[in-house]
Every structure is written in structure tokens, then in C-alpha cells.
Amino acid sequence: MQFTVSALLAAAFAAQASLASPISSRTPYVVKETHHVPRGWTKVERSNPNGRIQLQIGLKQSNMQGLIKQLHEVSDPDHQRYGNHLSADEVDQLVKPTKETSHLVGEWLSDNGVTDVDYNSAKDWITVSIPVEFAERLLDTEYHNYQHKDGSIVARTTRWSLPRHLHSHIDTIQPTTSFFRSAPQAATYMSLGAVEPEGYKKPNNTEIAKVCNVTSVSPECFATLYKTKGYKTRAANKNSVAFNNFLAEVPIRPDLKLFLTKYRPEALPSVNFTSHSIDNGPEQDGPLTPEQLADSTSKEANLDVQAISGISWKTPIVSFSTGGSPPFNPDVGTPDNSNEPYLAWVNWLLSQKSIPPIISTSYSDDEQTVPRSYAERVCNQFAVVGARGSTLFFSSGDHGVGGDDTCFSNDGKNTTKFVPGFPPSCPYVTVVGATMNFEPEESAYRAPGLYNGVKKGLYSSGAGFSNYFKRPSYQDKVVPPYVKALGDQYAGLYAKEGRAYPDLAAQGLYFAYFWNGTEGTISGTSASTPLTAGIFALINDALIASGRPALGFLNPWLYKKGYKGLTDITKGSSYGCNSKGLPVTEGWDPITGFGTPNFPKLVELAGAKL
Template sequence: MRFLASALLGAAIAAQAAVASPIRARSPYVMKEEHYAPREYTKLDRANGESAVHLQIGLKQGNMKELIRHLHEVSDPDHERYGQHLSGDEVDDLVRPKKETSELVEEWLRENGVEDIGYNSAKDWITIHLPIEFAERLLDTEYHNYKHEDGHIIARTTHWSLPRHLHAHIDTIQPTTSFFRGAANAATWVEMAPEVPASYKKPSNGSIAAVCNVTSVTPECFATLYQTKGYHTKASNKNSIGFTNYLGEIPIRPDTELFLKKYRPEAVSSAKTFKQYSIDGGPEQDGPLTLNQSLEDISHEANLDVQAISGISWKTPIFSYSTGGQPPFIPDPATPTNTNEPYLTWVNWLLQQRNIPPIISTSYGEPEQSIPPSYMERVCNQFAMVGARGTTLFFSSGDRGLGGTNTCYTNDGTNTYKFIPDFPASCPYVTTVGATMNFQPEESAYRPSRNVSGVFRDLYASGSGFSDYFDRPAWQDNVVSEYVDNLGDLYDGLYNKDGRAYPDLAAQGLYFAYFWNGTEGTISGTSASTPLTAGIFALVNDALLASGKKQLGFLNPWLYKKGYKGLTDITKGYSHGCNVEGFPVTEGWDPITGFGTPDFPKLVKLAGAHGY
């Protein structure tokens, strides 16, 4: 992202000059937002005031309603504007804040000694670098260290304030109350001896049975099962696919090369040619894992993503985005701690680019209740802006079913038992992917809790839910309301019947063959089904572009109107999680497998491509 901010040191010096003076404001400070720390976090001591914080200030956007109108028109297959996606400049013009908003916020910052103010191209986000102790004064709050149960430590607060006259001009400021971590949706790392699911039956289709091994599922199996086998890309010069990496993840080229040599030898060159982008200090790497990296056990997720995509979508160019932010907290005054919110940093960087891939896959997410609604809405709006430009954003639905085991309690101070939906899976402007297992028939992915060599592994179940914050979009009304009506009073009060429901579709997500640190193993999760699905739809876009047509773009209106006919309905399984069997998988749409799994030839035909 091309922010105008200068180096961190310069901002820190300017800010410290203002620390000695009281915060100045036109109007009294009033609390803007309060949000509880999630149950998984333990409050520790005060944050190191000399550490730096990278504040992102979301200004009130100019005409977001108009942008959403454009998004729906260009994404509706029955609308005359279908496929006429907006340019980056057109999107920026729609969301740019009013002059008054920018002037008032900038006045407040400058009057308090903040001179290095960075804007994105739409000028709806301001970025500043400050010592935590000055951010506390600016926002009338206190930052503390919070430790996640996995050992991860971040500096956050549970409330912050603004001068009263700025409340209508600023939607959100983070990192403050958001405990967003961007955890990978991978249920299992390397497993050398996977268990055959109890429900597995050998496929009756000889072609599928010959290439599909339920304990190590390979690209040849996917290509046979979803019928991409034999398709040759025709528009790779016009097409591309991207995937995101967070928390220090980086795809390892030598591992990808080993994978492709074994399972897709004609595509092996893509291990060397996929492009890497470093965002906000995200890692880049061409060689193998170092000893320290292997000891830290990183890059399972990144390796899975690039291998799943390259194994199905050759010759489509691949882009890897590695975004810095939220490393473990190091309480050393000489070492500034980066506590960025990774999704926002990534999507704002992406929106500055004037050419972005038609499809991007993300295999990360976490409970909605760990994120303040104001921040969630703004991040979701940024995803809508990407969709208006013609890009499909695939996100994984999660691996804890309805919310895990013994963890389904609200984060509002009442500690009420309730199903826990995930974000960004619940954002209406992304296409959310669930996971299946077995082959004929496929069923929703599920593996019960178990003890492996003395280590407890929580259940793995395809993520399922109804948002507590986002209303059900119009394109979901018919199928979701029918499903909810058929449930009757089952689980009444435990989920929001009127919320955006997910997932939208599904694909294989159990025991993917992959390589890590030079060794082959298997890995499971919607982290696997999501890049696989993205790769299949990249081939659909290839067929469209080769036919002289536009890419699919924001997928959901098309998917719910006609695209669902190109998916194989899954009718077996349950959502599981929250100590119950959960929602049932049914005929038609359900909140575990969506409309089902891809049937590539049907999808190509429904999309309107020629010659396949």
C-alpha cells in the first residue's frame, strides 16, 4: 500500500514531542467503542508504552450504498450490466470521504502532534505510527498485553474514545479492541498414518476408485472427481489466481517442486514461477525452510495453498501475498512490535493495485465475537470493493463446525451458551467454502475429538453458521429461509435465523497429500477445500476469458440464481460442534456444504463459455 507515512522513527519523535502536552480537541471525549476480550485470552500487564503501534483509522466512507448497488448490478446474471466491473479509480471515487470528514480528522491529529499521516488511494483510511503510550492519550484508553491460550501475545484495549464531534466521521480505529488473529483453518498438520473414515465406502465408479485414495487425496483424484481432467488452459495470458498468507507463513518453492514432480509433473515449472508479494514486511523466500523455521513449524498452510492451486489449475499464473503483522509480542523498548490487523492491511494494499487477480483464496478466519462490529463491517466493505472490481474472494468456512468443543459461549459478559459463527466466512461479499470427505457419495467432513500420542485434538468438522452481525442477503432468501423453516424449533435461540448463512459451496477437505520440509504427509481442513475450489473456478474463468467474456467476479448472486446447477448436491452429514450433532446436511442448500461440490463441465456451460 502506497501510504505517505515516513519511517516509524520520525513518527515516534513527533508523537513524543506531543506527549508532554494535553490532548487537544474541539469537543469532550466520549467513548466510541467497547468490546470484551475473548474467552481464549488472558489479560496480563500494561503494554510497553515505548513499543510502536500502527493505527489504521477508518473514515466514514462517502457513498458505500452506491458502491453496493453497482456491485449487485454487475454481479447479477439477469442484469443488463452483468460483468461490467468497475475500475479501481471508479471504486475510489465512490467511497472517498466527504471533505469535512477528512479535514476534521486531520485537524485533530495535527493539533496533537501527528504530522506523518498516510492515506490510501481512496482516502478512506488513514495510517499513523505512534508509541503505544501516545496512542493511549490520543484515544483516552489503556493498552494491556493479552495472551491467547496458544501462547500468542498481543497489545490491545477493551475500549477507546474520541472527541464527540468526530464520532460521525470515524467508523473504526484498529488495533484497539479487535482480537482478530487470522488463524489458519487447518485441522491437522502432518499426519503420516491417517485413519480411514468409518463411513467410507469404495467408489462404484471405476475411474474414481482407480485414482482416489481416501487416506491421501491427490490432484489426479480431484481432477477426476470434479471433472477438470483433460481441460487445457487457453487464456493464461489474461488470467491469474492469488492466495493470502499471514502470521509469518510463506510458500516454500522446493516443497512445491517435490509435490508437482510427483503429482503434476507438467506443472513443475510453476514452483519456480509463482510470484510473491511482500506486504507490510511479510516474508519472501525462494529456498527451503531453515532449521529455525522448521522448528517453529511454519508454512504448512502456505504450502497447502500453493500445492492445492498449482495441482488443479495449471497453467494459470499464481500470485502469493504474504502480509506482515501480529507476530508474538516482544517487550523490548528497542524492538517496536507490529500489531497490525492482517486482513485490513492486505485488502487495503490490494485495492491500491490497478490489476488484481480474478480469484483470490484465503484459508484464515476466527470467531465473529473476537472482532468489534464496526471493524468487521469495514473489512467486509473492503471485500465488497474488491468484488465490484471483478474479483471472486473465496474464504474457508472454518474447521470447528458450529464452534468447537466446550467453547460455545458468548463474549458479551453474560457467558451464554450459543453457536459461534466465523468471520470473514460470514461476510456477505465473499464466497465461503466448506469441506467434504469420501468420494461416492461425498459427505460433510467430520472427524471426532481424539487423543493422539497424549495430545488432545478437537473435533474437525466443516465450518457452519449464521452470522450474528450481517443480515441475510437477498440472494440467499429463498433457500436459506426454506432450510430454517424445515428445522422448526431445533436449536432455537442458539443461532441467528436471519443472519447471512454459510458456506455457499464445498469441496474435498480431508487428508490432502502435500509436502512440507522435504517430507510428504497429509493435511486436512477447509484450508484445503478453499484453494482447491478457487483453482477449479480459475479454470472456469479461463474458459470464459478464452470465449471473449468477462470473469465471474463476485460470485454469490450468480451462484444462487443459476450456478448452483453446476454443483453436485451433498446429502449426508451434520455440522457438529458446540457439543451437539448440529445442523443436518440435506437435499438442496444447507449450512454445512452449501449447494455442494463442483461439476466443472456444468459450471463452464452455465457460465456461458464456449468450446468445452
């Protein structure tokens, strides 16, 4: 969407240009939030005062506790309301702000000339587009350009204020203090000819050995390994599976055609995907431009659509491409298009009357780069999606408990800490780790080194305990025993009472795929996540064909009974932070969760028939 400032706002801004900040308010301004600049970011200069910034204002929700209560009821397989997911209107009524909140925030904006505003469907988020200098006055702050070590630049501040009377009515405003970059989790792209993992043993199972090549893992291998082979979809006209694209990523149809021609030729007549552009997200069928080729654009998007279509090709596929996300390189006269991508996407999604039952996302960043207030509000939006009956899969990350030489807290003291990721740390999403090898599978790991003559960094399936979100009740039976068994090992490096992840896992090393007309392999939890989404789309297919609702928010079911349909992984570790990291164990662990899918068992446990 495009937002413009009204003539009234422009006039107000001009009239106030010489006034001291803050501007019009019925009560004095008081600091609302501060946040340290994370490691890897450097302050460059003051932001262009004439550039524009799109502020997202999160109003206090009226009955979020009521929504969470209903979410757990409709997601608990033992509750009488299980599967009775809420409608769009029902969730909007639960979370919409009180009349007092809406009035006071609207008054503050209107009194300062901000009248051209946009509301989401529940009216708990307001979006306004204003000049940077005006935003500085409105929030009693200063914006500077900060450059990341990768070269990307964003306009941010380290503190901002609100009139005292609005502190209890506004939870967060962004972009202000957030520094996350929504990095895709694809760990490594390689040409064909990847090397076998150290200690690899060929499968003993003849059927698996016949179709599974560890250096280029194909859809037939996945179907055999996870036992979806032979399943025939029966509810494709009532089902769908979606995936998210950020950072200018867009799936390329000619590459999908090449992939299916080689690996699933029977799917060619029916496989396609529907695209949705959100906040001016890119739409493109291909081929890639020279600039996109130089930036390696669409490797992640191609992986997502190919991994899904390879396992659940008759189920309709939906692609969401969200624009307005960092990195952003500002210059004079260029709008500061630095939206926070998850919020722009999820608010658009919740404005739709019908949403896909499965959505896969392969992007995340360090939790500590996201202010707690913003992380909590975005996590709440994910809970709303779950209440609507959709399963949100997120990748666990590709650097174990944190990248080597980067494991420090963002509290101004640089304390050594494991580094959890967000959104994986949100308790209302289902997080997928990565495995490798076949008999047995183990957690994915590849040491830093030269591979096919190319230097590659650490790749280790992501693991973590949130510093922001407490352990959800559905984890109470499995996480404390794991923590107790660790004892004092890594004491102080992680939050023992935090939400732990991942919840389950799937293959994530050397996926066969096509990019720019050429076949190669790619690894990461970015691969395991869409693969898992495709498998669970088939479970939903069986449910819908049996006259039952889709799974929706998965975790209460998964931790109560669904785990019995997962194959436990007992080998590996979450390398990172210059350590061997948290160990894989029997039962649930924060590297592979409960394990990898056994499709027939999962279908049976869900209450459907094959």
C-alpha cells in the same frame, strides 16, 4: 510498508507527556467503542509506553451504498451491466470520504502533532505509527498486553474515545479492541498412513476407484471427481489465481517441485508463482530454518500453492505474504507490530490497477473477537474487491458450529451460543466448506482421538449464521426454508436472520502434499478452499477464452443459476459446541452450501465453452 513519526510529532509528544489525557480537541471526548475481552485472553500488564503501535483509522465512506448497488448490478447475471466490473479509479471515487470528513480528521491529527500519515488509494483509511503512550492520549484509553491461552500476546484496550464531533466521521480505529488472531484453518497434518473415515465405502465408479485413495487424496482424484480432467487452458496469459499468507507463512518452492514431480510432472516446466510482500511479509524460497521447522511454519502456505497448482497448473499463481499480524511477543524497544492483517492486505490490493480474478484465503477467527465496526469496514473493503471483478474465496472453518467447550457469547454474560467466524460471515465473500469420501461425498468430519499415535481434536466442516451481518438478498430463497425445517432445534443458539455460510464445498480430508521435503497428508477447509479456487480459475479461463469477463463477485450468480452446476451433498452434520450441530440436507445447507463442483456444468452455466 514502514511508517515513522515526524520530528514535529516527537516534539509534540514530549511537550504533552505531562498533560492529562485526552489532548487537543475542539469538542469533549466521548467513548466511541467498547468490547469485552473474549474468552481465552488474559490481561497481563500495561503495554510498553515507549513501544510503537500502527493505528489504522477508518474514515466514513461517502457513497458505500452506491458502490454496493453497482456491485450487485455487475454481479447479477440477469442485469444488463453483468460483468462490467468497475475500475480502480471508479471505486475510489465512490468510497472516498467527503471533504468535511477529511478536513476534520486531518485537523484533529495535525493539531496533536501527527503529520506523518499514510493514506490508502481511496483516502478512506489513514495509517499512523506512534508511541503507545501517545496513542493512549489520542484515544483517551489505556493499552494492556493480553495473553492468549496459546501464548501469543497483543497490546489492546477494551474501550476508546474520540472528540464528539468526530464520531460521525470515523467508523473505527484499530488495533484497539480487536482480539482476533487470524488462525489458519488447516485442521490436521499427518504423516502418510492416515486412517479411513468411519463408515467409508470404496467407490463403485471404476474411474474414481482407480485414482482416489481416501487416505491420501491426489490431484488426479480431484480432476476426476470434479471433471476438470482433460481441460486445456486457453487464456493463461490473461488470467491468474492468488492465495493469501499471514502469520509468517510463505510457500516453499522446493516442496512444490517435489509435489509436482510426483503428482503433476507435466506441470514442472511451467509452474511457478509470483510473490508479493505486503507490510514486510516474509519472502523465502526455502529451505526452512530450524526455528521455522520447530514452529511448523509453511504447512498452510505449501498446502495452498500445491492444491491450486495441482488442479489449474497452467494458470499463473500469485502469492501474497502480509506481515504485521498477531501473534506478537512484545519486549522493551521492540515495535508493536500488531496490524490487523486483512485490512493491510486488502488496502494494498486495492491500490493496484490490476488484481487477480480469484483469491483464496484459508484464515479466519471467531466473529465475536472482532468489533462490529471493524468487521463491517473490512467487509466493505471486500465488497470493493468484488466490484473490481475478483472472487474472494474464504474457508468456512474446521470446528463445525464451534469448538467443544468454547461456545459462549462475548457479551459479558457467557451465554451459550454457536460461534460464527469472520471473514466467512461477510456477505461479500464466497465461503467453502469441506467434504470427504467419494460416492457419495459427505460433509467432512473426524472425531477427536488418537491418529497414528497422535492426539487430534475435533475436525468438522465449519457452519454458521452471522451475528453481525444480515442475510443478503441472494440467500432469501434457500436459507428461510432450511431455518423453518429446523424448527425450535437450537433456537437461541444462532441468528436465524444472519448471513449463513458456506456457499459451496469441496474435498477437505487427507490431501497429499509435501512439507520440508517429506510427503504427508493434511486436512481442513484450508484444503477445500484453494482447491475450489483452482477449479474456478479454470472456469474463468474458459470465460476469458470465450471473450467474456471473469465471474467476479460470485454469490449472486451462484445462488441464481450457478448452483445447478454443483453436486448436492445430503449426508453429514456440523458437529461442534458439544452437539451434533446443524444437519446437512437436500438442497442448500449451512455445512456444504449447494454442494461440490461439476466443472463442465459450471462452465456451461457461466456461458463459456469447454
